[in-house]
Amino acid sequence: MAKRIDQAQVRKVAKLSRLELSESEVEEFTGQLSAILDYVEKLNELDTDSIEPLAHCLPINNVFREDCVRESLGTEKTLANAPQRDGEFFKVPKILDDSSGA
Amino acid sequence: MEELSAKELRDKIVAGRISSVEATKAVFERIEKLEPTIGVYISTFEKHALAKAREVDEKIAGGESVGQLAGVPVAIKDVMCINFGATTCASKILENFRAPYNATVVEKLLLADAVIIGKTNMDEFAMGSSTENSGLKRTVNPWDTNRVPGGSSGGSAAAVAGWLCFAALGSDTGGSIRQPASFCSVVGLKPTYGRVSRFGLVAYGSSLDQIGPITHTVADTALMLNVIAGHDPADSTSVEEKTAPVGDFLERLDEPIEKLKIAIVPQFNAGADQQVQKALSEAIEVYKKLGAEIIEVEMPHLDYAIAAYYIIATAEASSNLARYDGVHYGHRTQNPGDYIEVYSKSRAEAFGKEVKRRIMLGTYVLSSGYYDAYYLKALKVRNLIRGDFTKAFEKCNCIVMPVSPTTAFKIGEKVDDPLKMYLSDIYTISANLAGIPGISIPCGFDDSELPIGLQILAPAFDEDKLLRIARMFEKETDWHKRRPAIEV
Numbered sequence: 196m197a198k199r200i201d202q203a204q205v206r207k208v209a210k211l212s213r214l215e216l217s218e219s220e221v222e223e224f225t226g227q228l229s230a231i232l233d234y235v236e237k238l239n240e241l242d243t244d245s246i247e248p249l250a251h252c253l254p255i256n257n258v259f260r261e262d263c264v265r266e267s268l269g270t271e272k273t274l275a276n277a278p279q280r281d282g283e284f285f286k287v288p289k290i291l292d293d294s295s296g297a
Numbered sequence: 298m299e300e301l302s303a304k305e306l307r308d309k310i311v312a313g314r315i316s317s318v319e320a321t322k323a324v325f326e327r328i329e330k331l332e333p334t335i336g337v338y339i340s341t342f343e344k345h346a347l348a349k350a351r352e353v354d355e356k357i358a359g360g361e362s363v364g365q366l367a368g369v370p371v372a373i374k375d376v377m378c379i380n381f382g383a384t385t386c387a388s389k390i391l392e393n394f395r396a397p398y399n400a401t402v403v404e405k406l407l408l409a410d411a412v413i414i415g416k417t418n419m420d421e422f423a424m425g426s427s428t429e430n431s432g433l434k435r436t437v438n439p440w441d442t443n444r445v446p447g448g449s450s451g452g453s454a455a456a457v458a459g460w461l462c463f464a465a466l467g468s469d470t471g472g473s474i475r476q477p478a479s480f481c482s483v484v485g486l487k488p489t490y491g492r493v494s495r496f497g498l499v500a501y502g503s504s505l506d507q508i509g510p511i512t513h514t515v516a517d518t519a520l521m522l523n524v525i526a527g528h529d530p531a532d533s534t535s536v537e538e539k540t541a542p543v544g545d546f547l548e549r550l551d552e553p554i555e556k557l558k559i560a561i562v563p564q565f566n567a568g569a570d571q572q573v574q575k576a577l578s579e580a581i582e583v584y585k586k587l588g589a590e591i592i593e594v595e596m597p598h599l600d601y602a603i604a605a606y607y608i609i610a611t612a613e614a615s616s617n618l619a620r621y622d623g624v625h626y627g628h629r630t631q632n633p634g635d636y637i638e639v640y641s642k643s644r645a646e647a648f649g650k651e652v653k654r655r656i657m658l659g660t661y662v663l664s665s666g667y668y669d670a671y672y673l674k675a676l677k678v679r680n681l682i683r684g685d686f687t688k689a690f691e692k693c694n695c696i697v698m699p700v701s702p703t704t705a706f707k708i709g710e711k712v713d714d715p716l717k718m719y720l721s722d723i724y725t726i727s728a729n730l731a732g733i734p735g736i737s738i739p740c741g742f743d744d745s746e747l748p749i750g751l752q753i754l755a756p757a758f759d760e761d762k763l764l765r766i767a768r769m770f771e772k773e774t775d776w777h778k779r780r781p782a783i784e785v
Contacts, residue, residue: 213640235604248676252732258533276626
C-alpha cells in the first residue's frame with residue numbers, strides 16, 4: 196500500500212515547521228507519520244456533516260479590561276534569556292541581502 | 298514522618314509538633330538516598346526551601362496565621378514557571394531557561410505557605426506517556442525500577458510514590474496526571490478545564506492543558522485543589538467565580554453521595570488487560586456494597602478519542618512551539634548560515650524526536666489542503682465525544698473506567714513505536730477533549746505487584762462530588778496505604 200505521506204511531503208512539512216531534518220529522520224518520520232495518519236483515518240467512519248466543530252470546551256468570549264498602564268518586565272529581565280543580545284536588542288543574523296542594494 | 302499525608306503533616310506543623318524545617322530536611326535526606334535510583338528531580342532548591350520552612354516555623358512560633366499548606370514540602374512538574382530557578386520542560390531547548398515570573402499556581406502555593414523543594418522530570422514539553430521522552434534525565438517507577446513511571450508527569454508521580462515530597466503538581470493534556478498516578482499507586486486529579494489558571498504553564502495543547510495535584514490521599518488532593526483553584530485575570534480561559542465557585546473541597550469530603558449512580562461503559566472497558574478489568578469489577582463491587590446503583594451506558598464515540606486527540610493536540614502544539622525560535626530565549630545554533638537556519642537548526646538540534654514528530658503532524662493537519670480533512674473533522678468528532686458525556690451524565694453522577702489498559706510497561710518497550718504509545722492513552726484522553734474532571738485512585742495490583750488505578754469522571758465543575766465519590770472508595774480500601782519497597 197502506498198504510504199499516506201511520502202518523503203517529499205515530509206520534507207515540505209519540515210520546512211514549514213522550521214525543522215532541519217537529517218536523511219534518516221526524514222525516512223523514520225515518513226513511516227511513523229504514515230502509520231499515525233492511517234490510524235486517524237478511522238474518523239471518516241463517522242458522519243459529521245451536521246456536527247459543529249468544537250475548538251474549545253468553554254464558551255469563549257472576549258475578556259476585556261481597562262486599558263491602563265501596568266508594570267511590565269523591563270528590558271533587563273526581558274533580555275536576560277536572550278542567546279545573543281546587542282545592548283537593548285535581541286541580536287539576529289542579517290535578514291536583508293546587501294547585494295540587492297537594499 | 299514518611300507515613301504522614303500532606304494534610305497530616307500540615308496539621309502537625311501548625312500544632313507545633315513537627316517543624317517544617319525538620320520535615321524539609323527529612324525529605325532532602327530521602328532525596329539524597331533515593332534520587333540516584335528513581336531520578337525524579339530536574340532541579341532542587343534546598344536553600345530556598347529551608348528558608349521558606351524557617352519562615353513558616355517562625356510565623357507559627359509567633360502565633361501568626363499560616364496558609365493551608367503551611368510548611369509542607371511539595372514538588373512541581375518542570376513545566377510551570379518559577380522565578381527562583383530553572384524551568385526546562387525537560388527539553389534541551391530550555392535547559393538554561395530561567396523564567397522572569399512565577400506561574401499563578403506557584404504564587405498560590407507560596408501564598409499558602411507550601412515549601413517548594415524541586416521541579417520534577419517529565420516527557421519533553423509534556424509529550425509522552427512514560428517520561429522516556431525527557432531530554433534531560435531518566436525516571437523509573439518506584440514499584441519496579443525496570444518499568445516506566447508513566448507520563449508525562451512521571452517525575453511528580455514517582456516523587457509522591459517514593460515519598461520524595463509530600464504532594465506534587467502535574468499537568469494533564471491527555472492523561473498526563475492520571476496515568477502516572479495509576480502506574481505509581483497515588484492519587485491524581487485532572488480538574489475541569491478552566492478550574493485552575495494556566496498562566497505560567499508552558500503551553501502544549503492550550504484547549505486541553507490543565508494543572509492538577511498528585512498526592513497520597515484524596516484529602517491531600519482536595520487540599521491542593523483548595524489552594525490552586527480559582528479565577529485568574531491573567532488566564533482568560535480560567536473560569537470566573539460566579540460560574541464555578543471554589544468552595545472548601547475538604548469541608549464535605551467525608552460525606553458520602555446519597556443515591557449515588559455510577560455508569561460503566563462495558564464495551565469500551567473490554568479493551569483493557571484482564572487484570573485491569575478484574576480490579577475494575579472489584580472496585581465496582583465496593584461501590585455496590587456502599588449502596589451505589591450501577592448502570593450501563595453506551596458512549597459510541599469514545600473509540601475515536603485517540604484519533605481526534607492526536608490531531609487537535611498536535612495542531613495546537615505546532616502553533617505553541619513556534620515560539621522556540623532561538624532568538625528570544627532557549628538554545629541557539631552556533632554559526633547559522635542565515636536567519637532561517639537560526640530557527641531550523643536551533644530547533645533541530647534541541648528538540649527531541651517526539652516533539653519533532655508532533656510539531657510535524659500538527660503542521661501537516663493544519664496545512665493547506667488538509668485542514669478540513671483532518672483538523673476540522675477532529676473538532677467535529679470532539680463535539681460528538683463531548684455529547685456522549687453530556688448524555689451519560691443525564692443518567693448518573695459519574696462514570697468509572699480504567700485509567701490505562703495495562704499496568705506500568707517496561708522501559709524501552711514502546712519508544713520505537715509512537716502509535717503504540719499513543720494507543721495506551723485510550724481511557725484518559727476523552728476527559729480532556731470534553732473538558733471534564735477525572736481522578737485516578739489506587740484500586741489494586743496485578744500479579745507482578747504493579748499498581749492499578751481506578752478512573753472516575755464527573756461533569757464539568759463537579760470536583761466536589763468527584764472527590765467525595767473517590768473518598769468513599771478510599772475509606773473502604775487499603776490500596777492507598779501500600780508502599781513500594783524502594784529502600785536502597
